[in-house]
Amino acid sequence: MVGFCGLKSLVKLGLSNNHFSGPLPQCLGNLSNLRYLDLSSNKFSGNMQSVVSKLTSIKRLLLSGNKFEGLFSFSVLANHSKLEMFQLSSGGSKLEVETENPTWFPTFQLKIFHMSECHLNVRTRKIPSFLLYQHGMLSIDLSHSKLVGEFPSWILQNNSRLQVMNLMNNSLRGTFQLPNFNHNLVKLEISNNNITGQLPKEFGLVLSNLVYINISRNSFHGIVPFSIGEVRGLLLMDLSNNNFSGALPGSMLGNCTDLNALYLSNNFSGMIDLSENCLSGSMPSCFDSSSLRFLFLQKNSLSGSIPYVLPRNPNLMALDLRDNKFTGNIPSWINQLSQLRVLSLAGNALQGHIPNQLCQLRDVHIMDLSRNALFGSIPSCFNNMSFSKNASFGDLEDHNFSVPFEVWRYNIYKGDIINLVAGIxxxxxxxxxxxxxxxxxxxxxxxxxxxxxxxxxxxxxxxxxxxxxxxxxxxxxxxxxxxxxxxxxxxxxxxxxxxxxxxxxxxxxxxxxxxxxxxxxxxxxxxxxxxxxxxxxxxxxxxxxxxxxxKLEEEDGDGIDMVWFYWSFSASYVTILFILIVILCINRHWRMYWFYLVDACIYFISIRLFGTDCLCV
Structure with missing residues (x-):
């Protein structure tokens, strides 16, 4: 390392992913022209503050993945006016970073600021206040730093070009507030905090460029906003371990066609509605919650057998799996859904007998098993079921849940909207x-x-x-x-x-x-x-x-000679066609008028059917 100290004109020095160890040579601080220094993923130790404080021309300083020790005060970078990138993550427990004491003001504008897993502001646990003066950041990572205080929505407001925001695994509280403009954020990682409140209803409109969303392990509640469907490039979304309720917007999966990972576990105390999308494959195992009451997956392309995960939802009151591609038998464990009020398995490829276990669903008042391949006799034990038109949906009726209208106004016969039907x-x-x-x-x-x-x-x-x-x-x-x-x-x-x-x-x-x-x-x-x-x-x-x-039967019985009818019709058709050809050959005026009519018909057809006046043949 000491050998580099003689390169006075050195501008860029990259030494990452090696096995350098020991303290940083003090002479590195004499490289006054150094703009880029990458020491990441080595085994450097000791205090690096005295060296870093001298690199006043530095633009990019990457120090993560080492074993530095002692106290590093961020104020020593106050005069590093060209600094754009700073990365430091602790490789051990002996490094402490302080940004608040003494008071100072930055002369730089950071683009990238990563301080993951640092012992940051150990005495106050505050988010670095100098970030209030940063307005051009592209990526910020303060994850795993045990920070406390209000969630810093002002970071989004102050940095319109921010693409990555990672504040996971801290103790931030308060609500999540959106900036007052359409933002360019691509990755939002704020899981495992104490953030409360509802997601703003404009969430998907303001943050429409998101690809990665992880807001799990917080205390969000209320419904997931329908605007989430506007985040069309979404690849991963983790909403698990919150207190969301209501229906999960079907528009989310309808529009977010690139979504390949969705986590919903320990959530949605009321309902999940993923109906009328393009879901395929087997039914996921994430529908596993004692608080789930309504599950709507109808009109997709789900296949395979109905999974055993459903009995893990003992409070399920409505299950609608109709118009999918489920196969196999109606499972015998269906009786474990003892709270079920609505069961619709119609429009699948289910086979076998109707199990007697269905009769143990005593509170069911809508059961639709139509359009399958069920065989055998109808169980005589159906009389054990109530099919009461007054069956209650429990405490969900007292809340403002967005229950699909067809559940409350369900007609399994003619497709019309009538009062709630209790039926089979x-x-x-x-x-x-x-x-x-x-x-x-x-x-x-x-x-x-x-x-x-x-x-x-x-x-x-x-x-x-x-x-x-x-x-x-x-x-x-x-x-x-x-x-x-x-x-x-x-x-x-x-x-x-x-x-x-x-x-x-x-x-x-x-x-x-x-x-x-x-x-x-x-x-x-x-x-x-x-x-x-x-x-x-x-x-x-x-x-x-x-x-x-x-009347038609009697007319058919009059003995009409259909052979004679066909011959006479053909003869009439040929005669009329011959007369028309003769007239067109003799009379030039009629011939021109005929061609005009044919051309007009072609033009009319091309306009009406193809939206153009050019009909290609």
Missing amino acids: DLSCNDLTGHIPQEIGDLHEILSLNLSHNHLSGFIPVSFSNLKSLESLDLSYNNLSGEIPNQLVELNFLEIFDVSYNNLSGKILDKGQFETFVESSYRGNPGLCGPTIYRSCNASQVLATPLSNDT
Whole structure:
């Protein structure tokens, strides 16, 4: 090292990542022209203050990763007016850095200031006050320094070009405040502090250039602002170990298409909503929280089996996994979700029998298993479930949670918005066997959809006990027998569909059944009654107007010779075309007018369909 001291004109000296040890030679302080000194990642020891204080021309001073000792007072750099970069991290516990005593004012403007893992301001634990006078910083790292005091939002406000801000693992308190302009920050690392309050709602708009966000292990609360979706280049976000609640904005994953790491654990006391995004692969294991109440992952491309992680959420009240690509069986552990009110697994590729464990979800009032490949019979134990339309969502109803509207106003039949439905949807599966009589014990159920299966047997008379029923769809099955007369007691029934079965007998014409139309019964040749324009007396013909379908059937029965029809149509077409060609050949005026019409049609089509007046063929 002493050999370098004779190079009086030396401007740059880089000695990083070597094995130099011992104290710094005092003669290094005589290199008055030195602009760049990198001694990082060596084993230098002793006190370096006396050497550094003499390098008044220095611009970049990198001292990290050594074993310096003693006290280093930052005031010795007060007159280093050219200093732009300072890096120092302690390699041991024997170095103490003081920035506050004595009082001093900097003549430099730093661009990079890294003092990670330093024994910084041991007596006061204050953030260096000289930073108040820095306005051009690009990167600041004061992590792992045990600093206390209010979170320094003024660092962002004073340094519009700051790209990296790392203050993790300190004891900073207070709230996070945004600057009053759109900032260029790329990396925000403030985890493991005591920061409280909510993230400002303009967070994603002001800090739209962020790529890395780690605000974990603080005390943030409230909802994650929807503006987070404006941070479109985000690669990693860690929100874990806070007190966030409400819905996680779906726009975040919809717009942040480059996101490859998302940490949410021990968070979101109310809800996670990641619906209608492009999520794929297996369901992540991060949904593991005793405080999670609502989990919405519908309309993604998630695949694999439904993971066992869900039973670790004993307070889960709504689970919506519909319209994904989940496979396998409905898990037998489903009964462990004892607080569940809403269960939707529709639109997946689930197979197997409907497990009896579902019947142990006694508080469920919406169960949608439609559009899967479930087979076997319908469990008769469904009568153990309440399906109460008055089921409560607990204390979440007393808070301002952004619950997806379709949970509160859920119609699993026609897609319309109606009052909250308490019901079962098992449609579009491969279920067989008879409909259990026990379903008639679900007195408060509002809707029942068993359509598009292979169910057989009779319509249970016990359905007359479903006094609150508003919608009953049994269409596209193999049901037989008559429609039970007792169903006229269903005074609230608004939707009734038994089409395309093998039912017979007279249709009901009292009470609500006076309001149902022919389409509710079609595809049942054995049914009769005025509604479907079919007499129940074979010797009579009803004097009522025929339906369109019936008229078509009768027209087909008149014995129209379809071969003759096709030949006559073809002959007429050829004749008209021949006459048109002859007219165009004889009359020049008509020929020009014809070409004008063709050109006008092409122009119109190109404008309407392609937005241009040039139609390429």
